Amino acid sequence: MSRLNPRQQEAVTYVGGPLLVLAGAGSGKTSVITRKIAYLIQHCGIQARHIVAMTFTNKAAREMKERVGSLLRGAEGKGLTVSTFHNLGLNIIRREHARLGYKPGFSIFDEGDIKTLVADIMQKEYAGDDGADQVIQQIGAWKNDLILPDQALSRARNPREQNAAIVYLHYQRTLKAYNAVDFDDLILLPVKLFESQPEVLEKWQQRIRYLLVDEYQDTNASQYLLVKLLVGIRHQFTVVGDDDQSIYAWRGARPENLMQLKSDYPSLKVVMLEQNYRSTSRILRCANVLIANNPHVFDKQLWSEMGHGDEIRVIRCRNEEAEAERVAMEILTLHLKTGRPYSDFAILYRGNYQSRLMEMKLQHHQIPYRLSGGTSFFARQEVKDLMSYFRLLVNPDDDNAFLRVINVPRREIGSATLEKLGQHAGERNLSLYEAAGDPALADHLDGRYCERLVRFVRWMDGVRRQCAQNDPIAALRSMVMDIDYENWLRQNASSDKVADVRMGNVWFLVEALKNTLERDEDGGMTIEEAIGKLVLRDMLERQQEEEEGAEGVQMLTLHASKGLEFPHVFIIGVEEEILPHRSSIEADTIEEERRLAYVGITRARQNLALTFAARRKQYGEIIDCAPSRFLAELPQDDLIWEGQEDAPVEAKAARGKSALADIRAMLKR
Ligand code: ATP
Ligand code: MG
Numbered sequence: 001m002s003r004l005n006p007r008q009q010e011a012v013t014y015v016g017g018p019l020l021v022l023a024g025a026g027s028g029k030t031s032v033i034t035r036k037i038a039y040l041i042q043h044c045g046i047q048a049r050h051i052v053a054m055t056f057t058n059k060a061a062r063e064m065k066e067r068v069g070s071l072l073r074g075a076e077g078k079g080l081t082v083s084t085f086h087n088l089g090l091n092i093i094r095r096e097h098a099r100l101g102y103k104p105g106f107s108i109f110d111e112g113d114i115k116t117l118v119a120d121i122m123q124k125e126y127a128g129d130d131g132a133d134q135v136i137q138q139i140g141a142w143k144n145d146l147i148l149p150d151q152a153l154s155r156a157r158n159p160r161e162q163n164a165a166i167v168y169l170h171y172q173r174t175l176k177a178y179n180a181v182d183f184d185d186l187i188l189l190p191v192k193l194f195e196s197q198p199e200v201l202e203k204w205q206q207r208i209r210y211l212l213v214d215e216y217q218d219t220n221a222s223q224y225l226l227v228k229l230l231v232g233i234r235h236q237f238t239v240v241g242d243d244d245q246s247i248y249a250w251r252g253a254r255p256e257n258l259m260q261l262k263s264d265y266p267s268l269k270v271v272m273l274e275q276n277y278r279s280t281s282r283i284l285r286c287a288n289v290l291i292a293n294n295p296h297v298f299d300k301q302l303w304s305e306m307g308h309g310d311e312i313r314v315i316r317c318r319n320e321e322a323e324a325e326r327v328a329m330e331i332l333t334l335h336l337k338t339g340r341p342y343s344d345f346a347i348l349y350r351g352n353y354q355s356r357l358m359e360m361k362l363q364h365h366q367i368p369y370r371l372s373g374g375t376s377f378f379a380r381q382e383v384k385d386l387m388s389y390f391r392l393l394v395n396p397d398d399d400n401a402f403l404r405v406i407n408v409p410r411r412e413i414g415s416a417t418l419e420k421l422g423q424h425a426g427e428r429n430l431s432l433y434e435a436a437g438d439p440a441l442a443d444h445l446d447g448r449y450c451e452r453l454v455r456f457v458r459w460m461d462g463v464r465r466q467c468a469q470n471d472p473i474a475a476l477r478s479m480v481m482d483i484d485y486e487n488w489l490r491q492n493a494s495s496d497k498v499a500d501v502r503m504g505n506v507w508f509l510v511e512a513l514k515n516t517l518e519r520d521e522d523g524g525m526t527i528e529e530a531i532g533k534l535v536l537r538d539m540l541e542r543q544q545e546e547e548e549g550a551e552g553v554q555m556l557t558l559h560a561s562k563g564l565e566f567p568h569v570f571i572i573g574v575e576e577e578i579l580p581h582r583s584s585i586e587a588d589t590i591e592e593e594r595r596l597a598y599v600g601i602t603r604a605r606q607n608l609a610l611t612f613a614a615r616r617k618q619y620g621e622i623i624d625c626a627p628s629r630f631l632a633e634l635p636q637d638d639l640i641w642e643g644q645e646d647a648p649v650e651a652k653a654a655r656g657k658s659a660l661a662d663i664r665a666m667l668k669r
Contacts, residue, residue, distance in 0.1 A: 005275060015236065017267050018261070018265040018268045019239070020240070023273035024300045024302040026276040026304075029242070029273065030060075033064065033240060037071075042072075048080035049080065053080075054088060055563075056214070058087075086183065092193075096190075096193055102181070104394075108180070108181055109180050109182045117171065118135055118171060121171055122167055126163055126167055127159075128159065138164040143222070144187075144220040144221055146225065148172075148192075177399075194230075205230060217245060217246040220253050243255045243296075245598065248559075274302060275304065278306070283602070284302060285638055286608070291594065293633050294595065295591075306605075312634070312640070314610050315609055317643055319615045324360070326643075331568075340567070346554040348556060348600050349572050350581060350596070367552075370555065371555045380502070383506070385404065388401040392460065394531055396431060397433070409488035410488075413452050437461075472527040473517070516533050564603055573611070574630065580629070590629075
């Protein structure tokens with residue numbers, strides 16, 4: 001407790017009522033949460049199993065768990081829940097699935113599954129012009145606002161929404177028939193359950209005596225309600241947030257939720273923190289001056305005693321190649337000169353696609369790195385194949401999974417057979433898997449085709465039995481051998497090396513499942529749950545487990561960097577149309593982009609460099625790029641501009657005080 005400042009202490013020790021800690025970046029909000037968990041356990045007699053702390057990413061949850069762990073002794077922390085909203089939702093659904101009308105082993109659909117499903121429904125039921133992506137986004141928005149299909153239909157204000165609502169209706173029905181949920185359902189279903197069955201809610205309220213939420217500014221309507229329901233009339237909770245770091249409006253986040261608290265809980269206590277313990281004054285000033293361009297509901301001050309620090313460097317590069325090279329060389333040089341470990345460096349960017357070139361350069365210079373995001377492990381074909389087998393194993397109603405695996409590897413089951421199967425399933429209201437094993441199928445289908453389907457079902461049933469009986473991991477391993485997946489990979493890969501890598505991923509997946517099972521503290525986790533957890537982890541942050549714990553330069557998107565801190569930070573592609581993103585310029589949502597830049601800048605502890613390219617290749621064409629308008633908004637006295645030598649005259653003048661006008665002039669061109 002001694003290291004906390006008086007305001008932080010106040011926030012930690014206030015347990016009698018609802019509390020909001022509202023403060024800027026690096027002021028110790030997350031620290032308050034971790035310290036408070038320890039305080040609740042050690043000084044308030046609340047058992048760890050009655051405490052739930054929520055964060056936004058799995059990475060943040062892991063870090064928080066570690067931090068709390070170091071503050072606790074022995075078994076004090078047993079049963080503590082530190083999880084993401086979605087993980088908590090998943091746990092609730094798992095325990096209450098019967099009340100929700102789901103069978104155990106339900107599938108969680110990922111983006112790819114959803115897209116296939118929606119495209120399929122649209123083909124049959126859709127009359128509008130929108131693409132699947134737009135409809136999916138609309139459905140997501142409804143779900144985040146807790147609007148069910150029939151409500152969406154009755155509220156639709158135009159044909160566009162009407163059409164989307166019809167898809168939504170079919171989509172939701174199909175999901176249910178598949179015994180599957182999507183990402184948004186993980187919050188929506190618990191909320192709807194709690195609203196309709198107070199006795200279930202009460203049970204959960206009894207379990208959760210104290211609730212803490214980090215990054216509260218990014219909760220959406222359904223998450224807000226979930227928190228509200230769970231705290232019930234007890235009103236004992238702590239939420240911390242920073243409205244300037246709200247960067248998920250596109251996913252339905254409502255920074256107004258911070259305001260809403262005051263009216264929902266009139267006794268709400270608000271603690272503001274003003275001292276930043278993370279960054280040098282220069283970095284902090286940059287962040288403060290930049291964000292001052294946004295309108296503010298709350299006025300926050302932020303100061304630091306971390307010293308003045310070095311200037312912030314703004315580096316202009318010839319093109320994106322030179323930019324990546326420059327960043328790689330700087331890191332290499334600093335690492336060699338100062339002996340700083342590579343993990344002290346972070347490269348942040350607006351979009352995942354920006355990481356590719358950077359990755360190549362780092363590889364070229366043999367600089368180790370960790371990539372959070374990028375091509376997802378779970379987006380790979382072989383991983384998707386195997387996951388589909390796993391899913392079908394635990395959830396025979398998952399028609400998507402069935403269709404994915406039925407001919408991988410080839411089983412000579414043609415599209416005509418599958419069509420007949422689909423018909424039969426539709427008529428009898430069976431899943432494809434059930435239909436495949438249904439004797440009555442023989443009325444529609446030639447004997448030898450039936451036999452192939454039956455053979456598949458019998459085999460799968462056998463694997464399922466084995467999984468249930470003894471060592472599920474061993475059963476899965478022999479399943480992989482049974483289908484001779486390796487051979488299938490070799491036939492379809494461009495080279496042996498590629499096939500090796502893919503097969504490695506397959507075994508890695510089985511290993512990951514094994515680890516998930518072993519890591520479970522309570523020991524009661526089933527293989528179904530472990531599989532569900534795997535899918536979820538990927539959907540949340542798309543992080544490869546193999547890279548966890550590795551030493552290396554951290555590469556991540558600005559979104560993924562929230563809550564983290566690094567001694568050296570490079571933000572690349574600080575250009576118009578990238579940061580701010582083109583779509584935000586078009587939609588006039590620059591403020592959210594500015595917050596994103598604010599998040600990026602405030603990740604840096606000692607050194608910050610912002611880079612941009614004068615030209616870059618886009619869709620095969622070389623285009624001129626303009627430096628981001630945010631650069632012109634920074635306090636120019638704190639910046640050093642580099643790489644202007646071969647720049648046009650306007651850009652050269654963009655130093656010191658005149659930079660603003662010059663950059664504006666450049667932007668206009
Ligand atoms: P963000 O808004 O980026 O999530 P935050 O408000 O959650 O930031 P923390 O991550 O909790 O801030 O803290 C930032 C840094 O300051 C951490 O390294 C933390 O250990 C340190 N810190 C927090 N409080 C104190 C304190 N009272 N004394 C010294 N260091 C502190
Ligand atoms: Mg934090």
